[in-house]
Amino acid sequence: MALARNIIDIAVAAAEKEKADRIIGVNVVVGELRGIIPAQLIFCFGLMSENTLAAGAHLNLETRPLLGRCRTCQEDFAVKDYMYVCPRCEGQDIEIVSGTELRVRDIEVE
Amino acid sequence: MKINVMTDILEANDRIAAVNRQLFDSHKNLVLNLMSSPGAGKTMLLEKTAQALRGKLRLGVIVGDVETARDKERLEKYDLPVVQLNTGSACHLDANMIASALPHVDLTNIDVLVIENVGNLVCPAEFRVGEDFKIMILSVTEGDEKPLKYPLMFRESSLLLINKIDLLKYTNFNLDEAKANARKVNPNIEIVDISCVTGEGISDWAAWLSGCYKRKFGTNSLA
Numbered sequence: 001m002a003l004a005r006n007i008i009d010i011a012v013a014a015a016e017k018e019k020a021d022r023i024i025g026v027n028v029v030v031g032e033l034r035g036i037i038p039a040q041l042i043f044c045f046g047l048m049s050e051n052t053l054a055a056g057a058h059l060n061l062e063t064r065p066l067l068g069r070c071r072t073c074q075e076d077f078a079v080k081d082y083m084y085v086c087p088r089c090e091g092q093d094i095e096i097v098s099g100t101e102l103r104v105r106d107i108e109v110e
Numbered sequence: 111m112k113i114n115v116m117t118d119i120l121e122a123n124d125r126i127a128a129v130n131r132q133l134f135d136s137h138k139n140l141v142l143n144l145m146s147s148p149g150a151g152k153t154m155l156l157e158k159t160a161q162a163l164r165g166k167l168r169l170g171v172i173v174g175d176v177e178t179a180r181d182k183e184r185l186e187k188y189d190l191p192v193v194q195l196n197t198g199s200a201c202h203l204d205a206n207m208i209a210s211a212l213p214h215v216d217l218t219n220i221d222v223l224v225i226e227n228v229g230n231l232v233c234p235a236e237f238r239v240g241e242d243f244k245i246m247i248l249s250v251t252e253g254d255e256k257p258l259k260y261p262l263m264f265r266e267s268s269l270l271l272i273n274k275i276d277l278l279k280y281t282n283f284n285l286d287e288a289k290a291n292a293r294k295v296n297p298n299i300e301i302v303d304i305s306c307v308t309g310e311g312i313s314d315w316a317a318w319l320s321g322c323y324k325r326k327f328g329t330n331s332l333a
Binding site for chain 2: 009110
């Protein structure tokens with residue numbers, strides 16, 4: 001619910017800045033590691049956006065997979081089951097390169 | 111028309127957390143965000159910590175619960191500054207809630223401030239409150255697979271306290287398996303086994319706290 005509130009606040013602020021009449025769509029990038037349940041977030045967004053510029057807007061969630069980079073051998077790989085182990089050299093010093101995103105990318109207005 | 115936004119959803123929270131952090135640093139507070147599921151032993155750990163740190167470091171607590179001031183009543187018996195936050199429907203503490211509690215805390219008389227989060231293994235991991243470290247408790251009655259089920263919280267934590275180890279013989283909890291699972295998710299996590307009932311491991315935990323304080327401020331304890 002707190003996330004839905006923040007998304008609406010960010011989208012409305014951006015729309016007001018451009019003097020838009022209403023928001024039609026909100027595109028949000030969500031990393032796999034965030035553990036967001038899309039149906040729940042979309043439901044909260046729908047309820048909480050009533051009586052705002054974002055009322056009736058479509059919330060589109062673009063999920064990003066959890067990707068790691070081995071700091072030992074520089075291999076990039078998809079992290080499966082949250083196992084931070086390099087498939088090539090079995091190194092455990094892994095940098096997360098994608099999967100922690102949580103941002104409003106853009107909005108569609110008229 | 112499309113408008114580019116590119117704003118982090120937690121940016122507003124993180125901005126307030128940074129302000130909280132500055133205030134803590136200027137008062138020489140080491141601040142820990144303590145997270146766990148309900149009933150893992152957060153409040154009892156703080157009771158034991160108050161005793162272990164007495165005469166060494168001055169402890170203060172901000173405690174978050176959905177309802178009641180029971181934790182505050184328990185902790186005040188140890189002569190600690192305690193502020194209770196009731197979150198109502200919210201399942202976690204955020205930076206703004208902590209900012210609203212700070213006028214009620216005398217930070218000048220605190221060395222270690224523990225922010226006891228709402229019992230929950232999911233949402234608290236998402237919100238910075240201005241802490242130096244996130245730490246968490248996993249109790250043996252919860253199961254050794256929890257790090258794999260709730261990876262973000264274990265990933266975000268610097269220290270894992272495995273509590274209730276006096277109950278190991280009554281459960282099918284595998285201590286080695288639990289540690290291996292936690293390290294799969296977070297290879298850098300430090301782990302200390304404790305029992306708040308028998309007191310086992312509490313001195314190790316107190317030593318961890320003192321070490322963090324010393325590394326941050328270059329002194330051992332209160333002047």
